[in-house]
Amino acid sequence: MxxxxxxxxxxxxxxxxxxxxxxxxxxxxxxxxxxxxxxxxxxxxxxxxxxxxxxxxxxxxxxxxxxxxxxxxxxxxxxxxxxxxxxxxxxxxxxxxxxxxxxxxxxxxxxxxxxxxxxHYVKEKRFMLEASIKKKDTSKYNHTTVALNDIVIAAGQHNRLFQMSVHIDGRYAFDQRADGMIISTPTGSTAHALSAGGPIMHPSIDAIVLVPMYSHSLNSRPLILNAKSTIVITIAEYNNPEPALSFDGHTKTYLQAGDRVQLKKCKKSVTILHPESYDYFHSLRSKLHWGKMLFP
CATH class of the missing domain: 3.40.50.10330 (Probable inorganic polyphosphate/atp-NAD kinase; domain 1)
Structure with a gap:
């Protein structure tokens, strides 16, 4: 052979x-x-x-x-x-x-x-996210971590609702009071983001999705962005928060009011080799029961 x-x-x-x-x-x-x-x-x-x-x-x-x-x-x-x-x-x-x-x-x-x-294979490239943190008393962002699935900012030790201010490509986008925010790649759209009500994104899509976690609002919805976007999330003082930043399910650091997290597409990617018979939609149907009929 x-x-x-x-x-x-x-x-x-x-x-x-x-x-x-x-x-x-x-x-x-x-x-x-x-x-x-x-x-x-x-x-x-x-x-x-x-x-x-x-x-x-x-x-x-x-x-x-x-x-x-x-x-x-x-x-x-x-x-x-x-x-x-x-x-x-x-x-x-x-x-x-x-x-x-x-x-x-x-x-x-x-x-x-x-x-x-x-x-004999199907080659697929999956991009990652990178996050940098600027503490409220510093002037520069420090590189923190990369993630293939998602980067999550979630209620930490106090487990309380907190407020975030979101800027996209230098422009103010929105404020959010919630249990946190999931910033997901297409790979992660079938993981934590899916559980929080986010959309399923095909791996070939060059996009990032922001999924609020249990927002205290009736008009809060996931937001899909071009993967070239730079996202900055600032932690507000509401509820004296100490949210945790995690990557792919691993907690990395705790944040405080005034801290900023900058997120963008990582320059490096993960290359996956699948069998020639690989079918993404078959995986959705067989493993997530996507599209399953309630009545035969």
């Missing part, structure tokens, strides 16, 4: 025994055809013997493909971290619950994964 990729990394950092089992199976199969490498934490969870394991930075320097075994959370973490180091295509094998991004099952490794390794 001719493999297009000569150096393949496997990441499956998870305590789930089924993840370790799939990683072992995949590693042994790949070693028969090409050079396979295991990430450090992944190797520690395995029963099978591995001579050497590698850090993410080392894998980024060595490998031309990454396979992530686990759930969507594992995929998001690996995709976000690796894309900052180097643009490396990623494939997901689902060992989680939903598996919206990891669209190959362990039973399909030979039938759907190996054709990709031979060069």
């Amino acid at each position: 001719t493999i297009q990729f000569q150096h393949i990394a496997i990441i499956g950092t998870h305590t789930n025994p089924s993840v370790a089992q799939t990683v072992c199976q995949l590693f042994q199969l790949l070693c028969q055809h090409t050079n396979a490498y295991l990430e450090n934490e992944t190797a520690q969870t395995l029963d099978c013997h591995v001579d050497k394991s590698y850090s993410l930075k080392e894998l980024a320097q060595i490998c031309d493909l990454v396979i992530v075994v686990g759930g969507d959370g594992n995929f998001l973490n690996a995709g976000r971290s690796l894309s900052i180091l180097k643009s490396i295509p990623i494939i997901g094998i689902n060992r989680g619950k939903l598996g919206f991004l990891t669209d190959i099952t362990p039973d399909e490794i030979e039938s759907r994964l190996f054709p990709i390794l031979k060069g």
Whole structure:
């Protein structure tokens, strides 16, 4: 079998025994055809013997493909971290619950994964968001984080409604009193933003959506913006807030009244390889039950 990729990394950092089992199976199969490498934490969870394991930075320097075994959370973490180091295509094998991004099952490794390794795949680029924070007593924005799904500003320790002022491309847009705001990419539109009433955006759309979280208003609606937009959200003094800023579900920092968060499209993106049979709308129907008829 001719493999297009000569150096393949496997990441499956998870305590789930089924993840370790799939990683072992995949590693042994790949070693028969090409050079396979295991990430450090992944190797520690395995029963099978591995001579050497590698850090993410080392894998980024060595490998031309990454396979992530686990759930969507594992995929998001690996995709976000690796894309900052180097643009490396990623494939997901689902060992989680939903598996919206990891669209190959362990039973399909030979039938759907190996054709990709031979060069038969659909390539898709997903852009990320980056956020910078300017504290009220400073004059400059400091880079904080990037996210593939979403960046969320939500009620923090006091869990109280708070006020935000939103500017878009230097122009005042609106004020919002709510439990928070979700700023989502098309990738994240089927995650937290969807639960808060946001629209589903096809991954090919170059857009960002702002989704208020449980706004204290009857006329509050999600707002879709061109992805070239620069968004600045200022935390107001209402309710003495200390909201938390999180990226892809990971809390990064707490904010205070007067702090500003600047959000824009990240220059780096995540490249995903799907099987040739990949169908985004099939994923919506089968995994989110989108469009399901109430009556047959």
